Amino acid sequence: xxxxxxxxxxxxxxxxxxxxxxxxxxxxxxxxxxxxxxxxxxxxxxxxxxxxxxxxxxxxxxxxxxxxxxxxxxxxxxxxxxxxxxxxxxxxxxxxxxxxxxxxxxxxxxxxxxxxxxxxxxxxxxxxxxxxxxxxxxxxxxxxxxxxxxxxxxxxxxxxxxxxxxxxxxxxxxxxxxxxxxxxxxxxxxxxxxxxxxxxxxxxxxxxxxxxxxxxxxxxxxxxxxxxxxxxxxxxxxxxxxxxxxxxxxxxxxxxxxxxxxxxxxxxxxxxxxxxxxxxxxxxxxxxxxxxxxxxxxxxxxxxxxxxxxxxxxxxxxxxxxxxxxxxxxxxxxxxxxxxxxxxxxxxxxxxxxx
Amino acid sequence: xxxxxxxxxxxxxxxxxxxxxxxxxxxxxxxxxxxxxxxxxxxxxxxxxxxxxxxxxxxxxxxxxxxxxxxxxxxxxxxxxxxxxxxxxxxxxxxxxxxxxxxxxxxxxxxxxxxxxxxxxxxxxxxxxxxxxxxxxxxxxxxxxxxxxxxxxxxxxxxxxxxxxxxxxxxxxxxxxxxxxxxxxxxxxxxxxxxxxxxxxxxxxxxxxxxxxxxxxxxxxxxxxxxxxxxxxxxxxxxxxxxxxxxxxxxxxxxxxxxxxxxxxxxx
Amino acid sequence: xxxxxxxxxxxxxxxxxxxxxxxxxxxxxxxxxxxxxxxxxxxxxxxxxxxxxxxxxxxxxxxxxxxxxxxxxxxxxxxxxxxxxxxxxxxxxxxxxxxxxxxxxxxxxxxxxxxxxxxxxxxxxxxxxxxxxxxxxxxxxxxxxxxxxxxxxxxxxxxxxxxxxxxxxxxxxxxxxxxxxxxxxxxxxxxxxxxxxxxxxxxxxxxxxxxxxxxxxxxxxxxxxxxxxxxxxxxxxxxxxxxxxxxxxxxxxxxxxxxxxxxxxxxxxxx
Numbered sequence: 001x002x003x004x005x006x007x008x009x010x011x012x013x014x015x016x017x018x019x020x021x022x023x024x025x026x027x028x029x030x031x032x033x034x035x036x037x038x039x040x041x042x043x044x045x046x047x048x049x050x051x052x053x054x055x056x057x058x059x060x061x062x063x064x065x066x067x068x069x070x071x072x073x074x075x076x077x078x079x080x081x082x083x084x085x086x087x088x089x090x091x092x093x094x095x096x097x098x099x100x101x102x103x104x105x106x107x108x109x110x111x112x113x114x115x116x117x118x119x120x121x122x123x124x125x126x127x128x129x130x131x132x133x134x135x136x137x138x139x140x141x142x143x144x145x146x147x148x149x150x151x152x153x154x155x156x157x158x159x160x161x162x163x164x165x166x167x168x169x170x171x172x173x174x175x176x177x178x179x180x181x182x183x184x185x186x187x188x189x190x191x192x193x194x195x196x197x198x199x200x201x202x203x204x205x206x207x208x209x210x211x212x213x214x215x216x217x218x219x220x221x222x223x224x225x226x227x228x229x230x231x232x233x234x235x236x237x238x239x240x241x242x243x244x245x246x247x248x249x250x251x252x253x254x255x256x257x258x259x260x261x262x263x264x265x266x267x268x269x270x271x272x273x274x275x276x277x278x279x280x281x282x283x284x285x286x287x288x289x290x291x292x293x294x295x296x297x298x299x300x301x302x303x304x305x306x307x308x309x310x311x312x313x314x315x316x317x318x319x320x321x322x323x324x325x326x327x328x329x330x331x332x333x334x335x336x337x338x339x340x341x342x343x344x345x346x347x348x349x350x351x352x353x354x355x
Numbered sequence: 356x357x358x359x360x361x362x363x364x365x366x367x368x369x370x371x372x373x374x375x376x377x378x379x380x381x382x383x384x385x386x387x388x389x390x391x392x393x394x395x396x397x398x399x400x401x402x403x404x405x406x407x408x409x410x411x412x413x414x415x416x417x418x419x420x421x422x423x424x425x426x427x428x429x430x431x432x433x434x435x436x437x438x439x440x441x442x443x444x445x446x447x448x449x450x451x452x453x454x455x456x457x458x459x460x461x462x463x464x465x466x467x468x469x470x471x472x473x474x475x476x477x478x479x480x481x482x483x484x485x486x487x488x489x490x491x492x493x494x495x496x497x498x499x500x501x502x503x504x505x506x507x508x509x510x511x512x513x514x515x516x517x518x519x520x521x522x523x524x525x526x527x528x529x530x531x532x533x534x535x536x537x538x539x540x541x542x543x544x545x546x547x548x549x550x551x552x553x554x555x556x557x558x559x560x561x562x563x564x565x566x567x568x569x570x571x572x573x574x575x576x577x578x579x580x581x582x583x584x585x586x587x588x589x590x591x592x593x594x595x596x597x598x599x600x601x602x603x604x605x606x607x608x609x610x611x612x613x614x615x616x617x618x619x620x621x622x623x
Numbered sequence: 624x625x626x627x628x629x630x631x632x633x634x635x636x637x638x639x640x641x642x643x644x645x646x647x648x649x650x651x652x653x654x655x656x657x658x659x660x661x662x663x664x665x666x667x668x669x670x671x672x673x674x675x676x677x678x679x680x681x682x683x684x685x686x687x688x689x690x691x692x693x694x695x696x697x698x699x700x701x702x703x704x705x706x707x708x709x710x711x712x713x714x715x716x717x718x719x720x721x722x723x724x725x726x727x728x729x730x731x732x733x734x735x736x737x738x739x740x741x742x743x744x745x746x747x748x749x750x751x752x753x754x755x756x757x758x759x760x761x762x763x764x765x766x767x768x769x770x771x772x773x774x775x776x777x778x779x780x781x782x783x784x785x786x787x788x789x790x791x792x793x794x795x796x797x798x799x800x801x802x803x804x805x806x807x808x809x810x811x812x813x814x815x816x817x818x819x820x821x822x823x824x825x826x827x828x829x830x831x832x833x834x835x836x837x838x839x840x841x842x843x844x845x846x847x848x849x850x851x852x853x854x855x856x857x858x859x860x861x862x863x864x865x866x867x868x869x870x871x872x873x874x875x876x877x878x879x880x881x882x883x884x885x886x887x888x889x890x891x892x893x894x
Contacts, residue, residue, distance in 0.1 A: 454831030557728030
């Protein structure tokens with residue numbers, strides 16, 4: 001289903017939960033709504049579902065305005081955070097509910113329920129009650145139940161929040177696979193970055209009720225459009241005085257500009273490691289090292305700045321106090337008016353000149 | 356030390372609760388089985404018991420229906436502002452604070468034959484006070500909160516998510532209520548009904564004032580007991596009292612049994 | 624579309640019917656009695672209230688209700704403690720028995736007290752020997768009030784005792800406190816909200832009690848006439864204004880107590 005949202009606003013009492021949100025979702029896409037708790041993601045989802053009414057703005061499905069349509073008639077499947085399974089019905093009865101409401105013939109209902117039970121790997125559990133199932137199984141029942149009436153849009157509210165970390169990974173890939181196979185347009189809400197990046201085709205970052213950026217995980221990572229997005233995705237160090245770093249002196253032309261530098265764009269090493277770009281490096285001192293299981297976390301002091309980077313286990317182990325060379329490849333710069341990504345000027349080498 | 360407290364508790368319970376009930380039974384049997392039967396099957400007693408029965412059935416039906424709906428509205432309704440809900444919520448409890456005599460008085464003052472409303476209805480041939488309608492209203496007033504107070508906490512506890520899930524699956528409010536909400540509140544409605552019936556059986560003060568206690572017309576089982584005691588007709592009083600006590604205790608035991616069954620079979 | 628319209632009308636109908644029922648049944652009569660008691664003016668209202676018999680009845684009821692409250696606080700606290708903290712044969716039987724006064728009709732209660740404590744019964748005769756009469760005197764009224772309000776304190780304290788964290792007690796013992804000290808400094812304070820709200824409910828109900836009291840009190844004005852019986856008497860003697868005045872006093876009293884109990888309970892659940 002093609003989904004379009006224009007100018008969405010919602011206030012709860014004095015609290016402005018959603019402010020002026022616009023977006024468009026193509027048919028068949030899997031979109032993640034990502035952001036900190038209380039940021040408005042769930043409100044947006046619930047407004048799409050019809051469980052809340054927006055104060056202003058339009059919601060369009062396939063070009064038709066659906067603001068006035070009750071949740072019963074929107075043709076949407078909704079998976080709740082705590083599953084909201086019907087406690088006094090069996091797995092099969094839960095899945096069949098939406099079909100019984102639509103008054104499907106009994107045989108057709110049974111066929112569809114069996115199909116979904118197979119699809120979600122719940123064979124043998126049809127007669128069980130929710131309290132007899134594990135968290136992961138309950139989630140799959142919630143999923144099957146939402147899919148049974150063949151909805152055009154699937155909404156999931158933090159589907160894995162209440163599940164053990166170990167099972168979460170399995171369920172994530174299972175969900176991704178399932179949705180790909182069915183080709184159903186889906187939107188899910190999460191506050192877990194890794195989940196959004198792993199599962200979604202595109203991510204919408206929502207903070208304090210505003211849509212900060214919509215794009216593929218790579219786009220968002222590479223070209224953050226606002227400081228919030230830059231700091232939210234991945235880990236970064238904030239540098240107040242970026243102009244003090246070699247290769248970024250030009251930044252003093254814009255006073256009050258700060259920088260976010262991702263660990264992936266900081267290179268630390270010795271003279272031998274930097275053959276061509278030696279002139280772009282500057283001296284630093286290792287102040288701290290942590291072993292992180294799959295890599296080392298290294299804190300380097302460069303002048304008055306403290307930078308953080310990761311170091312592969314393949315390379316020589318650094319120790320506190322080591323004198324090293326540091327190269328900052330790129331930084332994300334922002335001030336009150338503007339934000340942009342800047343490459344280290346000296347990377348092009350002192351010999352290169354404009355042709 | 357422990358034994359002292361347990362023993363004392365047993366004595367208190369025995370003296371306060373068990374002995375009195377046994378005494379009623381003994382009193383009813385003072386003139387043997389025949390005396391008991393006669394006391395019970397005399398025309399006044401039968402009529403009074405019938406009145407009590409009618410009131411119990413009608414009042415329970417009405418207050419269960421309205422009670423469940425009101426409980427749903429007070430917990431779930433989006434069309435009621437939260438401040439209004441809180442106000443109405445505290446009003447629900449008012450009948451508990453009102454002495455039954457005052458309850459009866461209120462109805463007499465509003466609908467008695469000397470009031471405008473009462474006189475109007477009287478001319479239309481409908482008597483309220485000193486007739487069954489007034490007694491029904493008085494009992495409705497007194498038992499009003501019982502079902503509501505049983506159902507509301509359960510509604511709050513189960514939350515709205517299952518109902519929202521049902522909406523998303525296409526179920527309109529009526530279907531949602533029957534297939535999703537009702538199974539969860541079923542037992543609390545039963546408890547409310549049992550409490551209401553029990554209270555109807557036992558209602559005395561309000562009904563006494565409103566009914567005028569007219570023999571063969573507006574006398575209920577409890578007001579009959581009252582009259583019999585005043586007239587020293589103790590066997591009949593005891594017999595009817597015993598029936599009332601037995602019914603009430605029976606209802607109480609039923610509640611206990613139902614509650615223990617439910618908490619034993621309760622899922623996590 | 625028509626389906627939606629139909630259901631709109633239905634739900635509108637339901638809502639108005641239910642709300643109307645609520646307002647007419649509860650709000651109207653209460654407003655009505657307040658209105659009626661003041662219909663002859665404020666002075667008449669005060670006059671009705673301060674009639675010697677009326678006033679004495681109210682004072683007597685308050686005094687006896689206070690005594691009943693004290694009694695029920697003591698035995699109720701003990702009973703709640705025993706029922707929750709100890710395991711012994713017959714425990715669940717006694718626990719179910721607690722609700723008996725809620726279930727029994729008040730007229731039946733009155734009759735029971737009459738039979739048990741009357742001048743021809745053992746207890747009654749024993750009391751005569753000791754120099755005081757129970758039935759048709761103040762003691763009988765207190766007994767009636769105590770019986771009828773017996774469950775309130777117990778049921779108010781029990782949940783608090785159940786919620787009590789055993790590790791709090793254990794911490795107290797490890798810090799050297801004796802059982803008695805622990806009881807007074809650790810356990811009793813957490814029971815106090817239940818004792819207080821239970822006591823208020825007992826007091827409120829005892830003020831209002833009619834059925835059990837009217838049969839055993841003797842109802843002698845200024846001696847054993849309680850407020851509720853006074854009101855009844857005024858209704859019977861065609862003095863609704865007098866009845867209404869005292870009723871309004873009792874009502875206001877009860878509402879205030881009810882409001883305080885509610886307030887305390889919401890503070891507990893929110894705090």
